[in-house]
Amino acid sequence: MRPSGRAPDQMRAISIETGFTRHAEGSALISFGETRVLVTASLEERVPPFLRGKGKGWVTAEYGMLPRATHTRGSREAAKGKQSGRTQEIQRLIGRSLRAVTDLTLLGERQITLDCDVIQADGGTRTAAISGAWVALRLAVDKLIASGDITEDPILAQVGAISCGIHEGNAVLDLDYIEDSNAHADANFVLTGDGRIAEVQATAEGATFDEEALLRLLRLARIGCGEIFAAQRKATGR
Amino acid sequence: MRPSGRAPDQMRAISIETGFTRHAEGSALISFGETRVLVTASLEERVPPFLRGKGKGWVTAEYGMLPRATHTRGSREAAKGKQSGRTQEIQRLIGRSLRAVTDLTLLGERQITLDCDVIQADGGTRTAAISGAWVALRLAVDKLIASGDITEDPILAQVGAISCGIHEGNAVLDLDYIEDSNAHADANFVLTGDGRIAEVQATAEGATFDEEALLRLLRLARIGCGEIFAAQRKATGR
Amino acid sequence: MRPSGRAPDQMRAISIETGFTRHAEGSALISFGETRVLVTASLEERVPPFLRGKGKGWVTAEYGMLPRATHTRGSREAAKGKQSGRTQEIQRLIGRSLRAVTDLTLLGERQITLDCDVIQADGGTRTAAISGAWVALRLAVDKLIASGDITEDPILAQVGAISCGIHEGNAVLDLDYIEDSNAHADANFVLTGDGRIAEVQATAEGATFDEEALLRLLRLARIGCGEIFAAQRKATGR
Amino acid sequence: MRPSGRAPDQMRAISIETGFTRHAEGSALISFGETRVLVTASLEERVPPFLRGKGKGWVTAEYGMLPRATHTRGSREAAKGKQSGRTQEIQRLIGRSLRAVTDLTLLGERQITLDCDVIQADGGTRTAAISGAWVALRLAVDKLIASGDITEDPILAQVGAISCGIHEGNAVLDLDYIEDSNAHADANFVLTGDGRIAEVQATAEGATFDEEALLRLLRLARIGCGEIFAAQRKATGR
Amino acid sequence: MRPSGRAPDQMRAISIETGFTRHAEGSALISFGETRVLVTASLEERVPPFLRGKGKGWVTAEYGMLPRATHTRGSREAAKGKQSGRTQEIQRLIGRSLRAVTDLTLLGERQITLDCDVIQADGGTRTAAISGAWVALRLAVDKLIASGDITEDPILAQVGAISCGIHEGNAVLDLDYIEDSNAHADANFVLTGDGRIAEVQATAEGATFDEEALLRLLRLARIGCGEIFAAQRKATGR
């Protein structure tokens, strides 16, 4: 049995609230059960130096966690004066995942930054962040299309992400904090709405795994991302 | 006329939602109009080095702003690698304001940290933070009292804060972002529930002011803090 | 009785020595009793990025304390790799205070930086810094007028600052270190030569205060600033 | 055709030179073609704070690149004052990979740090680093066994790593720099000597991929790691 | 002719004012012409970690320059967040120079820190700092002897320092800023009161030099240090 009583292939409740903040070009407050991440999309009419004058845009992400998002208070990265390796790893993953479904040439010379701030953490914050970031990006791009700034949609597909793992010998979907702390293997899958893979990160935590286990986790991820894609479509009216 | 159409002595709508996050010993999402600050109180059974073994506790605060809390995206302090002077000034003010109404000896050798994170900014974030921090602190201390860890209430009074300013020649209460940007003088008052002053910070912005103006602003602050105190009592059931 | 034997409304001896250093466009070594601050004004024919091309100048300040200015040695901020929150708060205050009496348009597109370095500390370093910075600024601007670079005086008034506080129940003027450490309330007033207020920062330290106390402290500050203004005029020959 | 003329499942020449430096408890200079990484294993009889008194050891890694390891000089991280997100991501991966095959309890309360410094880079530096780190770790542990400090071997299996990718539509093994720059998908596999998986990191670079492609890359990785394991055995005399 | 009109072997006027600040255990304001450095000696009854429990003390130094000590304002190291390589080089030199004449065992387990802050710079700041630091150290140690904390004098000799250089083909003593900027070779000598050498740092600046030139510079340094030693004795009453 899972600590939460969920079936092995059962996601936690997903909810996506758009427009949680006013100023951003797109925003979403996404929850996977008790995990809650606020994502905002900020549009700037400039690109990073390495892209200037190339007729292409850029999509990037930053990730943060409020100090008391977690069970015990963590220190504030701004006060410590640097972002942890984990934070940097996650924000690089979020950016790559969104760029995997974006045609940067169609976006034009502009940058969209997805800020993913974890309000409450209970496992799976990076996958919730990616899934919510797609919604915020979608909303921001929809505004660019509505205003005529962009004529052809640069977003090629939906993208969602979910964690799976081997917990007490069983492959389970959408690990919460307790499962995540005890899993023998832990995998994050970033999948696209058309059934393809944008990223796989599977890690042994205490016990290595075999090819069959990897495939079983991928199958669970497909189930989970199906639900995420539905929630994204509902939230964005697509 | 004020840009918002409010009367000179009219506050924006105040709302305080407690329990917005689960893990913290106390939490409050406070809004002054469109300004929204999430405050969590985190209890730790240890004190900073300078207080060890003195039988006294500590109350402190940290302040942050989500990058897109503002009209245009600001850079993330964790990514820049340091907190701005403004951030440090504000978090020092919040900590002092709460300590002004706390008997640290009655609190015992424990520390309560108030994390004040601005979700959305429209002027007055520091005063909303102080006002919400009192609620989160109150809730955390109530738990300590309920559990018997503390026998005598260390919170001596309510504390609230509000900004006032001289805008187009008029003294006005609770400046929003537009007013704040154009005010000739800008004052933050931290007042206590029993009518006393914990802090005054009044600053000329473009034009110096006289004693009469200072007193007029203080009188407006008393009106505003009255409303804040009522909202705090309602939120904490006191 | 005050530890120093002074009357409640009695300042410490003020002295201002101009020309203490050679290279600066203006310099002053100011003493409030044992507190001694060296201020230099440095003129640069450029403005910060946010002001470029706007036809306005800028006045700013930096503050530092020599490691052994204090009773026990403090660590060197350059060695620690960052300025404390206190340092940043003070240097922002000094800059604001001087800008409050400067017409930046008359100054033209140039920047004057006031470096305030505390040689010896015995309470009131920030108020001595502001008072001395006005002298250094005055001298630097006088050179610009003498050379014809500026035709109309951009300095609109004198500005001086003094701390007052409630010490053992009494309102007293110009706190020294011993009083400052024990004061129940502590206020810094920045006043102008024409009787107006540029900044008030009044803080409860252990005990909140009432409106009457605030006004009593302001009245003491007027007495103290009167002496400071006289010393400034003498030092600058005005 | 691959730019190097290699067959799709052909590795570059692997060489492992042990004892390249004297002071380290274990060291290896590993080459995958023109990619060359120096790895040293340093033993310390202490563990990080979070493990103290738990009777367990720790294996960790640090990664660096000499500024001119690359085609054009990169800036020195020590001079910039921080490690890039990429560096941190890689060193975390190396540490996890080695811990996946180490019984930390058998290691006892001691720490082994693997320093992986890239002398020359031509793609695949992280996989060469992991493969060489196993050799350095093996040598350091052999010394502990020889001296009687450890009685039972804490290293449970060999671990090796290799990158594969989709280059011009073909799945290819052991990407060099030119292929890496142009690959549509890029995967790093960390495999163990007994045929299991320690880590998979597969990333779309410009084009997403499907499950079949993932499996094809994994199959190539098994071929490559077979060669790496043989080279490791030869280098360590096992 | 030298720009200052001095003879090749002529020092600038030396002055040493002791007791310039009150709190330090020893202090000296030393001038070599227009170069002026404030040195304080701070005594702490503890030693750095590497010396704990070894029955030996430590003498160390820190060096800083006020931003407007120079002809044009330099940036404040505390604001930049790090000390320059030059600053670190100089403070390491000062510390070594004083330790060269101190018996650390006789000093006992205590640390004396010499803070050398340049109030005004006109060439030779490091040599003035060393020469003044000896005075501050002497005064601090004299107090320890007077109080009976130390019974045998740990200061073995005087130490002084002076710069010499090849300027327009001539060996000259005590370079001022103009000479320093144009010298072909520049040497700093740290000499002891008993005629020995503690440190030589001779550097080609644009033109290498020969052994004869090195010796000529050393001979000038002996002349200069003779004057410094006399001034030190006068200042300390020895």
Added chain:
Amino acid sequence: MRPSGRAPDQMRAISIETGFTRHAEGSALISFGETRVLVTASLEERVPPFLRGKGKGWVTAEYGMLPRATHTRGSREAAKGKQSGRTQEIQRLIGRSLRAVTDLTLLGERQITLDCDVIQADGGTRTAAISGAWVALRLAVDKLIASGDITEDPILAQVGAISCGIHEGNAVLDLDYIEDSNAHADANFVLTGDGRIAEVQATAEGATFDEEALLRLLRLARIGCGEIFAAQRKATGR
């Protein structure tokens, strides 16, 4: 007797291997006995801001030590977030030494950076770095001459460096780590192929020294540099 059994004026074996890395415009792996330093010369067709448009080039150096180059592992400077004072001092020395024999005008508006990374340390790393850097610089400049980018050779002379010291009362050449740790005085000489001096850094370590000792050390250095110059000529085919 020296710990290594060497005669007082006997160098350790010198070896210089050019072309150790491929990408750099020049590279050399230099050994002084067990001390081994990898030097690469990187050419960039740009100069630092202070030289722009002046028709002159720049030669600079950076220095680093692999964490386990030493007997016990040192911490990685990139991980600590700053270069030590020692590192900065050494890299400044290397840069100055090479500029002392380079005509920057003949070099033209380009920069050559010498990266000196210590692979293994056994005393004398800075002198090996300087001696090897000359080789890497020579090779890089030879390419510029061969390609016709430079017509007249900007390298005016060879430059080499060696440490000497007073060890157990004797002046000895080329200190290894054991001698360096126990030397009473330690001097680094940077000499040119035409018999002149580029830099002398002689430091008392525990005992001051006299002029005669300085000259004896210089004479030893001339012997050592003779060998270094021969090895450099052999390595560069000059």
